[in-house]
Amino acid sequence: MEQAARLIRFSKYTIALTGAGISAESGIPTFRGHQGLWERYDPMEYASIGSFIEDPEKVWKALYELDEIMQKARPNPAHFALAELEKMGYLKAIITQNVDGLHQAAGSKNVIEFHGSAKRLICLNCGRVYQREEIDTSVLVPRCKCNGLLKPDVVFFGEPIPEKAMELANQEVDACDLMLVIGTSAEVVPASILPWEAKRSGAKIIEVNLSPTNLTDEITDIFLQGPATKVLTSLLKKMTV
Numbered sequence: 001m002e003q004a005a006r007l008i009r010f011s012k013y014t015i016a017l018t019g020a021g022i023s024a025e026s027g028i029p030t031f032r033g034h035q036g037l038w039e040r041y042d043p044m045e046y047a048s049i050g051s052f053i054e055d056p057e058k059v060w061k062a063l064y065e066l067d068e069i070m071q072k073a074r075p076n077p078a079h080f081a082l083a084e085l086e087k088m089g090y091l092k093a094i095i096t097q098n099v100d101g102l103h104q105a106a107g108s109k110n111v112i113e114f115h116g117s118a119k120r121l122i123c124l125n126c127g128r129v130y131q132r133e134e135i136d137t138s139v140l141v142p143r144c145k146c147n148g149l150l151k152p153d154v155v156f157f158g159e160p161i162p163e164k165a166m167e168l169a170n171q172e173v174d175a176c177d178l179m180l181v182i183g184t185s186a187e188v189v190p191a192s193i194l195p196w197e198a199k200r201s202g203a204k205i206i207e208v209n210l211s212p213t214n215l216t217d218e219i220t221d222i223f224l225q226g227p228a229t230k231v232l233t234s235l236l237k238k239m240t241v
């Protein structure tokens with residue numbers, strides 16, 4: 001923890017890459033790990049663009065349950081700690097794989113949503129974007145004014161990363177000399193490649209996770225094992241003394 005704090009203090013450009021694990025303690029289930037939702041709904045089936053187009057009603061029914069959880073979720077101390085590090089000038093950007101909007105809700109400003117946002121819906125026909133609140137999702141399947149199918153504006157398996165997010169993320173990765181990798185299994189491509197790219201261009205890696213990942217023995221410089229809320233709160237404390 002001491003070493004990590006020192007590294008953050010002396011780095012010129014620190015960024016964070018976050019995954020579902022940082023929102024786990026806000027009550028949103030991660031994909032991997034033993035939790036109700038994804039044991040009933042295989043993400044490869046329910047979060048794939050192919051299945052969505054084939055049977056949007058089936059996918060929307062599953063999304064409904066996740067949507068309810070997300071609407072209720074509030075940022076946790078880990079989200080707040082990152083927002084605070086940004087305010088203090090220690091953290092320049094967050095690239096998040098999460099679609100829950102909790103980094104912004106905690107006050108983080110420079111957030112790159114690599115996988116889109118569940119706070120928006122997009123029409124698969126005309127591309128029009130709606131705010132989640134504008135649409136009544138209790139009537140399935142929600143449709144656009146043009147009658148096109150509405151889909152949460154998140155990247156499903158089989159869809160590309162939004163161009164702008166990809167471009168911004170690459171810029172941040174190139175610029176950073178330290179990357180905090182928090183609560184991600186680093187198994188979903190291409191987000192999982194970002195830490196490798198950072199490392200290749202000379203950045204140090206601090207990883208925060210409940211358990212080791214395939215990055216840990218390969219490229220992680222400091223592994224802080226534990227729940228993100230606890231680890232980041234302690235780290236923040238070290239940065240403020």
Ligand code: NAD
Nearest residue numbers: 019020021030031032097098099100183184185210227228
């Ligand atoms: P993942 O589910 O593959 O992995 C979660 C990781 O977080 C695991 O390595 C796990 O050990 C770790 N973890 C769990 N609880 C933790 C905690 N309290 N503190 C620290 N670490 C913890 O998640 P991923 O790598 O983000 O990939 C899954 C994909 O699913 C992503 O693309 C993401 O967009 C999407 N997803 C998003 C949300 C969300 O928006 N909150 C939730 C589920 C899935």
Ligand code: ZN
Nearest residue numbers: 123126144146
């Ligand atoms: Zn439309």
